[in-house]
Amino acid sequence: MMSETANPHLVHTELLTAEAERAAALLAGLGPDDWDLEVPTCPGWTVRKVARHIGTAHRWAAAMVRSGLREDPRALDLGFPASYDGYPDWIRAGAADLAREVGAAGADKPVWSWGPVPTAGSWARRMLHETAVHRGDIELALGRTPQYDPAVAVDGIDEFLTVLPSAAAFAPRVRALTGDGETLHLHATDSGTGTGPLLDGPGAEWLITLEPGGFRWRRTHAKGAAAVRGPVGELYLFVWGRRTPRSKEIEVLGDHTLLDHWVVNASF
Structure with a gap:
């Protein structure tokens, strides 16, 4: 479905970075009361929990790309922000770290995955959509209509x-x-x-x-x-x-x- 000259893994890391920036900008614009809003598309979750999930997923994926093995997210130093103001940069940093790890490892590096393609590059793609869909969840909780790049x-x-x-x-x-x-x-x-x-x-x-x-x-x-x-x-x-x-x-x-x-x- 892609041209022979395309580098889909590079495109996925670029789109991941762009989606993380959209998520960060969205979080930066939230009011104090927005963080405790319930997210209807993620029953039992608040906006804050969705934001934490996005950043945690980035760091979990980056750890697995580094090691090639399945990592336990509970064992990671996630560095949760001390205040809501810190979440935008925390999201940006997690996505940037994953993009760097995929670039350094090479997209074809064997990496544990529950999906059908156990490679480093597949995690860039997986986290692109994890970020995009959950960014949409937050927007839906705010009563907005999520907008997406057609490529995404x-x-x-x-x-x-x-x-x-x-x-x-x-x-x-x-x-x-x-x-x-x-x-x-x-x-x-x-x-x-x-x-x-x-x-x-x-x-x-x-x-x-x-x-x-x-x-x-x-x-x-x-x-x-x-x-x-x-x-x-x-x-x-x-x-x-x-x-x-x-x-x-x-x-x-x-x-x-x-x-x-x-x-x-x-x-x-």
């Missing part, structure tokens, strides 16, 4: 579909994503999603096919038994469970039972 949204849908089967190890419902050839189509309605190495290849449309042994997917223009249409940023939020089939930001067509089956089981 398109790659995030690709990454979700790529890692989802591996998530069955800790999210058993994923194993229920089987069928007899039923298809789900995701169709970005944006007039154009831009250009760049993460947007090369087929356009921002995905066809997911449920089969007896699991599901397969590809980016293509095709008709599905069920379809979800909307701006690519909204499709990104949909696959990550931040929009539902009843959200006004997207349009749902076709087999609603099939779509509900997907939504209930495609989460981790």
